[in-house]
Amino acid sequence: MKTLVVYDSAYGNTKTIAEALASGLGRKAAAVPVDRFDAGSLKSGDLLVVGSPINGWRPTPKITQALADLAARGLAGVRAAAFDTRLKLFIHGDAAKKMSRALKDAGASIVASPMAFYVKGSEGPLLKGEVDRAVAWAEKLRAGLKDRGSLGDA
Template identity: 55%
Template sequence: MKALVVYDSAYGNLLVVGSPINGWRPTPKITALLSDLGNGSLRGVKAAAFDTRVRMFIHGDAARKIAHALKAGGADLIAAPMPFYVRGSEGPLRDGEIGKAESWAQKLLASVAS
C-alpha cells in the first residue's frame, strides 16, 4: 500500500504516527518528518506511535523509534508504542490485528477524552 495520511483537525488534540518497518526503522519519509519536528515543537500534544511488521525472530522496532522522536519533540505519549503484524512484506494484517487496532484506538480516544 502506498499512502501517507496526514489529517489536521480543528481540535489538534491527538497525533498518531505510524510506519511499516523498513530496514529495521521507520520509512525514510516518516524518518524525515520526525527529524523536522525540532525540540519542543510538540509540547502539549498528546501522541501515540505504531508500526506494521512481519512476525519474525528478529525485526526492527519502528514504533519505538517514532515514539522516541515524538517525545523528543515534546509530545506527551499516551500509550506504549504498538506493533501490528502483517502477513508477508506487504500485508494484509494477520488475523486478530484489526481487533487489536480497534481496541488500541478506543484506548487512545478515551485518553484524549479524559
C-alpha cells in the same frame, strides 16, 4: 482538539491500520498520508498518532523526515503515540519505539506504549484480527484521554 493519524504505507497495510485507528478514535479523527500532513496545523491539546511499516529496521524515510520536521518546530502540548506494521518474527526491528522516542524528543507527551500490528509476508496481508486490534487500541487511547478530560467529544 484535532486527532490525526499520520502514516506512510508501502503495500496498504499501514494505511488500513491508520484508517481503523481513526475510526476508533472518533468522528473528529482523520487518517492522513505523511505526504499530505501539515505539521503547522498541530496545536497544544491535539492528538497525533504516527505509523510506519518497518523499513530496514526503522520507520520509512518519509516518516523519519516528518519526525525531524516536527522536532524542528516542537510538539509542546501535543499528545502522541506511535505504531508500526511488521512481520511476526523473533528479530524484527522496532520502528514504533523509534517513532515514539522521536515524538517525545520533539516535546510531545506520549500517551501509550508503541504498538505493533502484524502482517503475513513482507507485502501482507495483515494477519487476521489486526484491524480489530487497531480499533480496540484506538478506543483504549480515546478512553484514556477522555478520562484525563482532554479529548472532549472526539
